[in-house]
Amino acid sequence: MSIDNEIYGKYLREIGSALRNKFLRLALSRAVKSYRLNRNEAFKLYPYIKDKAERLREIKRHSLKTIDELTKRTKDMVEDLKGNCYLAGDACEAVKYIKSIVKEGETIVKSKSLTMEELNINKELEEMSCEVLETDLGEFIVQHLKSKPMHLLSPAIHISRERVAELLSRLMEKKIPPEIPLLVQEVRKYLRQKFIDANTGLTGANAVAAETGTVLIIENEGNARLVSGLPEKHIVVAGIEKIVPALSDAILVAEVTSRYACYKAPAYINLISGPSKTGDIEKQIVYGVHGPKEFHLILLDNGRREMIKDPVYCQALYCLKCGSCLYECPIYSLISGYFGYVYMGGIGAILTRFLLGGLEKAAPIAYTCTLCGRCREHCPMKIDVPKMMLKLREEAVKNNIAPLKLKENLKSVTGIEI
């Protein structure tokens, strides 16, 4: 197989089949419609949100500039609060650390985290005979159907209620009709016992406040609260770009992310600082009361410091994963998560390049982008994706992996040999 085919072939075939998927088309246009409706309502309720986004952009810029200081304060604070804070240089180190905390055969509950995907942790933990469960409804469905998440916020957008009913009927060994509220209840029941049995909870973070060593998690279903609240051990994996100076900055992240993700208000914002504790008997501090006894925060580099140093790519780390760019992207709104690898959409191409997949996975995405810049208009952080795409393509060419078909085509159009 040629390198070109290896890099582009499967990707293009997937897109081709996505284009023929009628349910996906229906689901996507439903999703885009509800997204826009919610967005308009959310923005009307919060007239100052654009100013807040602008303020946050400045905070993010400043945070990346002072990342070393911020990382240090975070670590100091988490440890001061008797939590553990580990600075992982790459995915390998992070996995090794997690494996040193988790024991063979544990039940492990997870709540949605893109960053965790960089670790391929499910496979790693399953090798330790652990049962690893995604608990976000969409992720749960995708995991059990061995499918691929198709959206940051609605990973199972491409799966019909009938397929979910089939899946659950199989899991629960009884006939479950394809009614959505019922399906949700059955997943609740199924996972509730898993939550209770779980030894370790794994989550990501939407922001980390250095000043207080606080992890912030936004969610709607209430699974992250249980993942981080019931087991004896809670492990958080967060990219270093999630760190902001103060708690109020982290809240700004939550506000801007939520609004641009079109929530009037997310049901839950969880702020967690170290393990649970009490001094209620004779003022003696004991760790691990109703919540975890062990709290581990893994701050992941895994290519991020390299990004920070690059004046063009750097701003990709401002990304809040609000998904605002996706539904407004002409390509994504047609083929959803197929336009991406793990990180989706145009911005996903840059993250893929640095964090997970490398240039070979990023290049096909970069060349599927129309460079139209609509994402930049909708991005709360005004991330200049087209500009970064140009640099990605430049890198692809330098590495001799630009798509052959494109080269041929350009030659025939311009009459110039490349």
Add this chain to the structure above:
Amino acid sequence: MSIDNEIYGKYLREIGSALRNKFLRLALSRAVKSYRLNRNEAFKLYPYIKDKAERLREIKRHSLKTIDELTKRTKDMVEDLKGNCYLAGDACEAVKYIKSIVKEGETIVKSKSLTMEELNINKELEEMSCEVLETDLGEFIVQHLKSKPMHLLSPAIHISRERVAELLSRLMEKKIPPEIPLLVQEVRKYLRQKFIDANTGLTGANAVAAETGTVLIIENEGNARLVSGLPEKHIVVAGIEKIVPALSDAILVAEVTSRYACYKAPAYINLISGPSKTGDIEKQIVYGVHGPKEFHLILLDNGRREMIKDPVYCQALYCLKCGSCLYECPIYSLISGYFGYVYMGGIGAILTRFLLGGLEKAAPIAYTCTLCGRCREHCPMKIDVPKMMLKLREEAVKNNIAPLKLKENLKSVTGIEI
């Protein structure tokens, strides 16, 4: 029995016995010492906290002035998010509402809330054959020992590890040694099953953000997360004075409260907006996923609007319940919660007068205060407790319930008949 004896007699006898309680004295001086140590450390870590307190004072002042607007926005938002918001005029109405939601024989878990004490809800629910469990460790101990909470933040400060061990041995029907970490673990075990069985969770709130309809709960043990996260129904009772305009204001409440309560960072700050929800299957919104299906916010007046109208008493509603004044009060640091009724300390006298107990319960506290003003110096909101005490005493005299002994004594000192 004379009115004077009824009002002052039992109270003075309790104080007398508190003065003779050696364990209480030891526990209190231990508590004060650790409070001051933690306070110094916390203030050193957060040099701007006094400015934040000043900003918050302004926000509180403004919020009380615009309480009608804020209440309306809160109700609108909570309902928009498919939660319920009930404006309770008094404790009776609140109780009636709660009883309309809770069913006979339910298991009910509670997390610490002073406001809830105004409702005497435990008794009310027990009459419905419900099992009502305090889940904050200190409250749990106090509840099961049928004692009285002695501090806002450390309700069981007056109870020794030996007495706790005795209690737990009885509850678990096995011998449990008086080692504090072990005691904590046993309570965890005992309550974990209750959390799982519970039908309804009751909590208070440290702040309510009107803009987003969000309830904020600060805690360290992780019980509030389970109370508000596991049962099908979550009921919040909050005084209307807890409402602030925006989420960032609520976070300011959390920061100032925590710092003045001497936490470097509380383990958890929970932000809850409506019931749990998902749109993960075909974008159809379903309420009640891993968290509660029903969310009820009760905004309680119960005398607060009367306070707001009074130019002197009004500022008692700025109180964050941080407990900062208590350990620095010459009376409280000697006799703890005996200096108070349900709401403790000097500030407690004013709250007692309006919210729970009335003037007859407030008067003995008011006359036990030295009016020294040390609380005002330590209060983040600079609440002028001595000034309000003078007004309370004036009211006591007007209602003919000033202490007889004092009158006699003043006569003998001044030679003037009162």
Add this chain to the structure above:
Amino acid sequence: MNSILLWQGCNYRNNLEKELKEVFKVLEKLNVEFETLSNETCCGFPFLIGGFLKKAKETAGKTIEKINDFDIVLTPCPACQRAFKDLYSSMLNLQVKPIVNHLAEFIWRILSSKKDGFHLKPLRMKIMYHDPCELGRHMNIYEEPRKIISLIPSLSVYEPRFSREKSVCCGGGGLLFAYFPTLSIKVAAKKLVDEDKIPEDLDAIVTACPQCILTLRKAVELILKREIEVMNIAGLLARSIV
């Protein structure tokens, strides 16, 4: 007087000959004296955005030699315009001497300066103006095409719900039309139907970029299967100007 070069661009030269003639016609009607190059080749834009920077530099160097003697370079292609005005300098560190104008800017300047020197006859048709990404979001030109359109009597203009900064791409940008034409055309069809929600009685889509014309035209023909014209703004003007 200024020397003016009409830079035609590959797409016009190779694929849009009829449209190119309309450009000539309009410029003549407006009494613009201009030249064209007999040896015009690619400006390098496809190489620039394809990542082929070495090739782009080579091509750009040659192009600059050809155009630098003129005072004004005029082009109906916003990609060429952007290459000259922005990308040559930002990506290749090369400078272009002449003033570079997109055709729409240039035409509007003339139309607005000599109010009585020409006559526009009414066009009884319903059109929609599509903002090309290269012209709009990338070069910030939104108003001139609309102003030109507004001068034509009797024209009914449909403004889609997303336009200007929020306009939806035709699907042909970023070389996608060259790399993956099926996807490109599907984007165009979705744009017209789901995003712009073009009305039943629309007669024409007017735009200002040759790539947009090609992509949208394909979508109209192959997927929408409707009789909607897709035309350059010069083509519209050519019909009206007397």
Add this chain to the structure above:
Amino acid sequence: MNSILLWQGCNYRNNLEKELKEVFKVLEKLNVEFETLSNETCCGFPFLIGGFLKKAKETAGKTIEKINDFDIVLTPCPACQRAFKDLYSSMLNLQVKPIVNHLAEFIWRILSSKKDGFHLKPLRMKIMYHDPCELGRHMNIYEEPRKIISLIPSLSVYEPRFSREKSVCCGGGGLLFAYFPTLSIKVAAKKLVDEDKIPEDLDAIVTACPQCILTLRKAVELILKREIEVMNIAGLLARSIV
């Protein structure tokens, strides 16, 4: 010259006669001409803070009549001072004409103005100054007593960890000494031992309020059972001034 009234206060008149004599002595040494009232009665402060506002108004009215002819009212009792300067107006809406000074303020003014008109002999003792709540937190007078003390040679001053705005109450404020003396004295004892952590070799506690003197003295006698003097700042000065 100004007419000066020394308002003695009930506590001095009834319970601290020795201390009152020391006040007289100091004022005489400093050549202050002053009068006292033979018909001095309660200023009304206890009624004010006890909630007995009607009685307070009655008492205050009579008091004002007695003191309004003077230019300056001088008092060793900060409660009386606060009544005259603050509470009469804020709680009763009554105004007092003369300037009202606490003794410590007044003395410091004289001492600081005539540097050479007096001689202070050394006192070889270790003292702690206790800020009375009425004088400190309520009237904002923290420095004058300390400045007076600092003039006395050889004196060793122990500054407790909580002082000035953060000073711990003696337990006698707010009529608690009248209402619940046991509690009051326990507060005083706890204050001295746990809060001020007074050193082993402390000879005296100096303060500027008769109620503080009484409460702390009781605690020292009954609970601490130590031989520590509790004295007024005038008492200290009386010993030193020649």
